[in-house]
Amino acid sequence: MSDVAQNQFNIREYIRENLFPHFMCPGCGHGIALRALLNAVHDLGIDKNQLAIVSGIGCSGRVGAYIDANTFHTTHGRPLAFATGLKLARPDLEVIVITGDGDCLAIGGNHLIHACRRNLNLTCLMLNNEVYGMTGGQVSPTTSADRFTTTTQYGNHEPIFDACKLAEGAGAGFVGREMTLQTPALRDLIKEAIAHDGFSFIEVLSDCTEIFGRKNDMGESAEMVLAQKADFRSVSYGTEIGETFKPRGMKTGVLLRDDRPEYAMAYKRHNEKKLKQ
Amino acid sequence: MSTRQNLQNLQGNHACALAAIHAGCRFYAGYPITPSSEIAETMSAELPKVDGLFIQMEDEIASMGAIIGASAGGAKVMTATSGPGFSLKQENLGYAALTEIPSVIVNVMRGGPSTGMPTRPAQGDIMQARWGTHGDHPTIALTPWSVEEVYAETIRAFNLAELLRTPVIILFDEVIGHLVETVDLARFENPDITDRKWADGKIEGFRPYADPGDGVPAMARPGDGRRVHTTGLSHGEDGFPTQDAELVAQFMARLLGKIETHRKEIERVDIRSCDDADVVIVAYGITARAAYRAVETLRQRGVKAGLFRPVTLWPFPEDAFKKVAERARLVLVPEMNAGQLILEIERLVSGKTRVAGVNLYFGDPITPQQIVETAEAELKQ
Ligand SMILES: Cc1ncc(C[n+]2csc(CCOP(=O)(O)OP(=O)(O)O)c2C)c(N)n1
Ligand code: SF4
Ligand SMILES: [Mg+2]
Numbered sequence: 001m002s003d004v005a006q007n008q009f010n011i012r013e014y015i016r017e018n019l020f021p022h023f024m025c026p027g028c029g030h031g032i033a034l035r036a037l038l039n040a041v042h043d044l045g046i047d048k049n050q051l052a053i054v055s056g057i058g059c060s061g062r063v064g065a066y067i068d069a070n071t072f073h074t075t076h077g078r079p080l081a082f083a084t085g086l087k088l089a090r091p092d093l094e095v096i097v098i099t100g101d102g103d104c105l106a107i108g109g110n111h112l113i114h115a116c117r118r119n120l121n122l123t124c125l126m127l128n129n130e131v132y133g134m135t136g137g138q139v140s141p142t143t144s145a146d147r148f149t150t151t152t153q154y155g156n157h158e159p160i161f162d163a164c165k166l167a168e169g170a171g172a173g174f175v176g177r178e179m180t181l182q183t184p185a186l187r188d189l190i191k192e193a194i195a196h197d198g199f200s201f202i203e204v205l206s207d208c209t210e211i212f213g214r215k216n217d218m219g220e221s222a223e224m225v226l227a228q229k230a231d232f233r234s235v236s237y238g239t240e241i242g243e244t245f246k247p248r249g250m251k252t253g254v255l256l257r258d259d260r261p262e263y264a265m266a267y268k269r270h271n272e273k274k275l276k277q
Numbered sequence: 278m279s280t281r282q283n284l285q286n287l288q289g290n291h292a293c294a295l296a297a298i299h300a301g302c303r304f305y306a307g308y309p310i311t312p313s314s315e316i317a318e319t320m321s322a323e324l325p326k327v328d329g330l331f332i333q334m335e336d337e338i339a340s341m342g343a344i345i346g347a348s349a350g351g352a353k354v355m356t357a358t359s360g361p362g363f364s365l366k367q368e369n370l371g372y373a374a375l376t377e378i379p380s381v382i383v384n385v386m387r388g389g390p391s392t393g394m395p396t397r398p399a400q401g402d403i404m405q406a407r408w409g410t411h412g413d414h415p416t417i418a419l420t421p422w423s424v425e426e427v428y429a430e431t432i433r434a435f436n437l438a439e440l441l442r443t444p445v446i447i448l449f450d451e452v453i454g455h456l457v458e459t460v461d462l463a464r465f466e467n468p469d470i471t472d473r474k475w476a477d478g479k480i481e482g483f484r485p486y487a488d489p490g491d492g493v494p495a496m497a498r499p500g501d502g503r504r505v506h507t508t509g510l511s512h513g514e515d516g517f518p519t520q521d522a523e524l525v526a527q528f529m530a531r532l533l534g535k536i537e538t539h540r541k542e543i544e545r546v547d548i549r550s551c552d553d554a555d556v557v558i559v560a561y562g563i564t565a566r567a568a569y570r571a572v573e574t575l576r577q578r579g580v581k582a583g584l585f586r587p588v589t590l591w592p593f594p595e596d597a598f599k600k601v602a603e604r605a606r607l608v609l610v611p612e613m614n615a616g617q618l619i620l621e622i623e624r625l626v627s628g629k630t631r632v633a634g635v636n637l638y639f640g641d642p643i644t645p646q647q648i649v650e651t652a653e654a655e656l657k658q
Binding site: 070092 | 303325326332341343345346347354368499500510517
């Protein structure tokens with residue numbers, strides 16, 4: 001790890017500028033999350049040759065390609081499975097997963113549960129924009145009540161769920177949530193997550209300005225980001241019985257930290273002990 | 278050659294796992310399913326002894342994802358399954374084919390479709406092995422007929438996967454998987470092992486998918502400073518997504534072409550008594566054993582029969598087959614499915630020779646008698 005104060009973060013050192021112009025819509029929250037991640041990588045002094053980014057399919061998944069590192073754009077919902085193999089085979093790599101709300105909670109939900117349970121030293125950033133951005137704005141497992149999407153033409157009638165609670169329940173070593181509005185806080189949270197020795201899950205409250213925002217008359221990107229602030233409540237569940245869970249009214253920051261044994265280390269120690277017997 | 282022997286009684290599944298480790302496999306991810314589970318069980322016991330990693334994943338999709346990830350990191354990898362699990366692996370199998378990540382996938386075939394007959398043999402997945410994942414893709418599938426050949430072909434599967442940067446499928450059936458036979462492991466003491474070609478030399482301007490001439494680019498090892506991009510999107514030589522028709526055409530020509538240009542290394546056939554054969558029986562896996570017995574019986578009865586056994590099922594050894602089929606009056610294709618390889622055989626003889634199937638796929642292996650009877654009936658027509 002290098003001396004943090006010595007060099008200023010310059011995003012150009014961490015991105016593939018040759019791929020520009022990038023695909024993201026103006027004001028897309030995923031870009032803000034990307035910057036926060038790279039800033040965290042910089043602050044931690046991670047060598048980009050040793051950095052592996054594993055992403056799924058979606059706008060969130062395509063963000064990975066812009067990072068000047070070893071990048072793997074895998075299949076829809078499966079980046080955690082892929083990352084599990086990569087990290088086990090190459091513990092020397094810093095493996096960070098970038099996924100979306102659809103990628104991680106719908107098609108990939110099972111992999112999330114078991115990645116949390118195993119507690120392998122991975123960092124998972126779920127960019128939650130409440131929608132399937134890439135495929136044109138369909139409803140996702142985190143779309144709020146009554147929101148319009150291309151597959152909830154009369155407003156969303158389906159209940160949603162809290163991914164962080166799921167991660168906590170399934171045993172993740174580190175769980176946190178932050179909004180793209182709070183970029184420095186997001187950067188710091190990501191730093192803590194990467195530094196944690198175990199499975200770290202971060203829900204990033206992102207925004208799909210162009211599709212979700214437009215469909216719901218949520219204004220321009222700046223207004224959408226500010227709306228995060230208006231919606232923000234320090235405690236959103238567990239205080240009152242019967243209080244409805246709202247995706248935009250959730251607790252942020254570090255939600256859980258548990259130093260239980262990391263999977264790969266525990267596996268190795270266990271087998272060494274048993275094989276000696 | 279040494280005359281020393283090392284005779285072991287091994288089950289097919291067991292042999293597959295041991296051979297994998299022998300070939301250098303150090304990462305296995307799987308999900309239990311009959312009749313393949315003994316492969317995972319053996320790996321779970323043996324891999325930790327050689328500093329390898331075994332992991333039981335949450336499903337077959339994850340297992341396939343995990344082995345691709347581990348292979349991308351540099352490990353030799355395998356997963357094993359049966360019908361329902363093989364179906365689940367297809368999407369990631371296509372990903373491995375497109376991104377050219379070496380991997381070995383075993384399918385111990387059981388009765389299907391759906392849950393079918395979990396403890397009964399079948400050969401109903403051979404077309405799925407060829408075409409199961411979407412889009413045009415290279416396929417290599419090997420079909421051993423004995424426990425000893427399971428051992429040999431598993432080693433070869435790893436070598437081909439590494440040589441050609443592609444997934445290789447090993448197909449056998451419940452009978453071979455659970456059969457116990459004596460294998461002389463001395464034969465495998467010093468097997469030829471192919472290791473992956475890793476990129477070296479200049480990092481600047483490295484193009485991860487440029488054709489070095491043989492169609493198989495050297496792979497960049499994460500951490501080597503090359504920082505390449507790997508994607509399931511169609512990509513150009515630089516690894517980044519493209520929809521440029523010319524670049525995609527170039528890429529696909531190399532991807533599919535590398536199999537064609539390496540047929541010599543990939544193809545293995547076992548041809549018996551075909552020189553003068555009027556009846557050529559084309560069979561693979563356990564069915565080929567019944568077919569070989571049928572050949573002997575037919576010969577005793579005065580019918581000049583021969584066996585053509587494609588150990589490499591895909592790509593189908595076309596030239597070798599055409600040669601033996603040329604002089605035959607009848608080509609018989611017994612298989613434990615409703616007629617799959619026979620389609621390929623019909624295509625290859627293109628009406629010049631009579632082709633007939635023996636299709637029994639109700640849970641029992643095909644017997645020599647059933648093949649003999651069909652041959653005799655067909656010859657009368
Ligand atoms: C197996 C499979 N099913 C469906 C798709 C189509 N698809 C691509 S991205 C996507 C949803 C992405 O949503 P999310 O994960 O929330 O990412 P976002 O685009 O919102 O960042 C879907 C359904 C696919 N690529 N693969
Ligand atoms: S569609 Fe939505 S999520 Fe995708 S880039 Fe545009 S704003 Fe971002
Ligand atoms: Mg989304």
